[in-house]
Amino acid sequence: MSKTKLYPLKININGVWKKAKVAPEESLLKVLREKLGHTEVKEGCGKGDCGACAVLLNGKPVNACLTLALQADQQKVVTVKGIGTPDRPHPLQESFVKRGAIQCGFCTAGMLVSAKNLLDENPNPSRDEIKKAISGNLCRCTGYKKIIEAIEEAAQKIRQTIYDKR
Ligand code: FES
Ligand code: FES
Structure with a gap:
């Protein structure tokens, strides 16, 4: 069975740089919650309908469930804890x-x-x-x-x- 290749990710979350290894298809929501400990970002529908997972990406709100983690590489994310x-x-x-x-x-x-x-x-x-x-x-x-x-x-x-x- 071939293993999914993981890529390095570095994100500034609420002013702190954090690193993880992520698969290309992993969502920002999954990585925030499961790899970086930011469980304050909530998962509702998981498909862009409810807004429970909203975070600010470079100052603009995005649904983290519809954003690939790698799209946030080297970018600034603010969660509710950063507000x-x-x-x-x-x-x-x-x-x-x-x-x-x-x-x-x-x-x-x-x-x-x-x-x-x-x-x-x-x-x-x-x-x-x-x-x-x-x-x-x-x-x-x-x-x-x-x-x-x-x-x-x-x-x-x-x-x-x-x-x-x-
Ligand atoms: S979890 Fe519902 S929009 Fe992301
Ligand atoms: S869904 Fe319960 S307070 Fe909004």
Whole structure:
């Protein structure tokens, strides 16, 4: 039986360079979870439908289940853990908790990644822009209302911080 050839991979994850040996067909999701210990990136559908696996690749959200690990070689990946920490949570993380936008939490990592990308690009989004930004993230629990309110609240906090720095 022929063995699959493995290739060296080096990725910057949340500011730390990590290495692994990967097969050409392995997804970024599989490698993040199973070879690099980043189980905060969730696997839902595994085929691009649910957004649970979303990460930022060079600042843009991608579904890690549809991205080959080798496409991320030498690139920067940010997972939900890179957005904020328990000691220094991002305003989005604070608002998700405060507003009850997390129930089972399965969609939350991907939802936060999409919301972070939105607020980085537009700290004053309309409700429709928020809905569009999270349209690839499915939540079975919250009905989206609390998630949208949490994103609006975080946007307001971020705008206030920008204003205070002026
Ligand atoms: S697990 Fe990747 S989109 Fe569902
Ligand atoms: S909080 Fe359960 S799927 Fe969204």
